[in-house]
Amino acid sequence: MKNSQNFINQNYLTYVHYNSPKTKEKRSLLRAFWVGGVICCIGQGFRYLLEFGLGLKGDELSGFVSMIMIFLGSLLTGLGVYDRIGKYAGGGSIVPITGFANSVVSPAMEFKTEGYIYGLAAKMFVIAGPIIVFGVASSVLVGLIYFVGYLIF
Amino acid sequence: MRTISFKNKPVIVATGTTSGPKEGLGEVGKYIDYVSKDDTFGEKTFEKAETKMLYTSIKQALEFSKIKEEDINAIISGDLLNQIIASTFSARNFNIGFLGVYNACASFTESLILGATFLDGGYFNNVICATSSHFSSAERQYRYPLELGCTRPPLSQWTVTGAGALVLSNKGNGPKIVGATIGKIIDYGVSDTNNMCAAMAPCAMDVIKTHFIETNTSPKDYDLIITGDLGAFGSRLLKDLLWEKGFDIQKQHVDCGELIYNIKEDEFQGGSGAGCSSLVFCSYFYNKLKLKKLNRILLVSTGALLSSVSSQQNETIPGIAHLVEVEC
Incomplete structure (x- = not known):
């Protein structure tokens, strides 16, 4: 039996590659830049507000800002606005923490129809799962490097 | 045959x-x-x-x-x-x-x-x-x-x-199905799941070509050659592929996916899905056939045979197309 590799028709693939419509890179980058920037500015705005208004400091401050941004991301997802922002901005709305909230809330909403346990709860981390796994793994790795570096120097 | x-x-x-x-x-x-x-x-x-x-x-x-x-x-x-x-x-x-x-x-x-x-x-x-x-x-x-x-x-x-x-x-009035050609599964090694039109175009080409050869007809004998959901880009690929084999279907070809939407937002290449060809054929083309505005057409539905599992296991996308000839 042949496997997938045997079927490759390189001439056709090259032809398809050169003729297929391409993503408009400059436009996408510009949109991602300004929307992503605005999201970060909002975050920074909350930071100043909490820092100078409520006098929060350090971990407390960054924790609070994250919570507000996650809440806003989730709320906008629930209202059906965030996917429109994402459609326009691409990476600009995926990279900030609001994008992470969106990636957790959207499958939770979608799979609610299959019940709260096997649907909502089980499928909640379908998209965010890999981010958490590799995020935790890489933070452990970086921590180890930092620790070893601290012992040596 | x-x-x-x-x-x-x-x-x-x-x-x-x-x-x-x-x-x-x-x-x-x-x-x-x-x-x-x-x-x-x-x-x-x-x-x-x-x-x-x-x-x-x-x-x-x-x-x-x-x-x-x-x-x-x-x-x-x-x-x-x-x-x-x-x-x-x-x-x-x-x-x-x-x-x-x-x-x-x-x-x-x-x-x-x-x-x-x-x-x-x-x-x-x-x-x-x-x-x-x-x-x-x-x-x-x-x-x-x-x-x-x-x-x-x-x-x-x-x-x-x-x-x-x-x-x-088997009795009654209306457009008649006079012939059909069964397609074979063709894989040219397209693996991009967003590019299903490129995976389906070769199958449509093969089945249309086979039909022309086996029935001894040419594109001129048909009023329309309708493909299912190749989209704008897939249609272009199909025309190119058939032209290469010596059949020019530029004038006869339409695509249900291209036809169904006023492409404004982000349908991009047009419609797709199992309902695409059935919806367009059963409404628009059936009407035209019944009014005898079209006399002889070929309907070629195309399908990309992938699943979410196969694409994650790095398989390429095989395609299939079947052809039905309808006369009024």
């Missing part, structure tokens, strides 16, 4: 079509029997909505044909959901024999070929052929949740929310 020529020429006596609101806005929308105002059709889940849509289409086709339910021998239908649940769940409402088919988006012509063969052989008198697809149920099965904020690449297509059903009979 992969071409069948039907001696008794089964007649398409009636059709029934249902679609979501977006499909109703396009050029084809005027010809659709029932355009729903919301895409849930009053149901709680999108799978149930698709089931209801298919059920409504079959029911409509049955009413228009004026044939009694007990005189129908079989429903042959398919859809894109896992284990074709929309088809089976809608068929449980009827007291009719059921055959489920799956060839991805080529299911419609497959069901037509099977139905016509049963009638031509004299085994059955009346058969219903139907397919459906739903944007939201397909999206959650093959891609991402609806509310996830991600962009669509320029090669992506928009799964049609719609269902089309038709009643084939």
Whole structure:
């Protein structure tokens, strides 16, 4: 039996590659830049507000800002606005923490129809799962490097 | 030989079509029997909505044909959901024999070929052929949740929310199915799941070419050559591929996916899905055939045979296309 590799028709693939419509890179980058920037500015705005208004400091401050941004991301997802922002901005709305909230809330909403346990709860981390796994793994790795570096120097 | 020529020429006596609101806005929308105002059709889940849509289409086709339910021998239908649940769940409402088919988006012509063969052989008198697809149920099965904020690449297509059903009979008036060519599965090694049109174009080319050769006809003999859901880019690929083989279909070719939407937002290449060719054929083209504005057409539904598992296991995308020749 042949496997997938045997079927490759390189001439056709090259032809398809050169003729297929391409993503408009400059436009996408510009949109991602300004929307992503605005999201970060909002975050920074909350930071100043909490820092100078409520006098929060350090971990407390960054924790609070994250919570507000996650809440806003989730709320906008629930209202059906965030996917429109994402459609326009691409990476600009995926990279900030609001994008992470969106990636957790959207499958939770979608799979609610299959019940709260096997649907909502089980499928909640379908998209965010890999981010958490590799995020935790890489933070452990970086921590180890930092620790070893601290012992040596 | 992969071409069948039907001696008794089964007649398409009636059709029934249902679609979501977006499909109703396009050029084809005027010809659709029932355009729903919301895409849930009053149901709680999108799978149930698709089931209801298919059920409504079959029911409509049955009413228009004026044939009694007990005189129908079989429903042959398919859809894109896992284990074709929309088809089976809608068929449980009827007291009719059921055959489920799956060839991805080529299911419609497959069901037509099977139905016509049963009638031509004299085994059955009346058969219903139907397919459906739903944007939201397909999206959650093959891609991402609806509310996830991600962009669509320029090669992506928009799964049609719609269902089309038709009643084939061995007597009556209407367009006749005169021949068919069964396609073979062709894989040129396309692995991009967003580029299904490139995976399907070679199959359409092969089946059209085979039909021309085996029936000894040329593109000029047909009023239209209709493909299912190749989209704008796939259509271009198909024309190029056929031109390379010595057939120029530039003048005759139209694509259901290209036709169905007023491309504004982000359907990009046009519609796709099992419901695409059935919805457009059963509404727009059936109407034109009945009014004798079209005399002889080829309907080629194309399907990309991938699943979310196969693409994650780095398999390439094989494609399939079946061809049906219809005369009025």
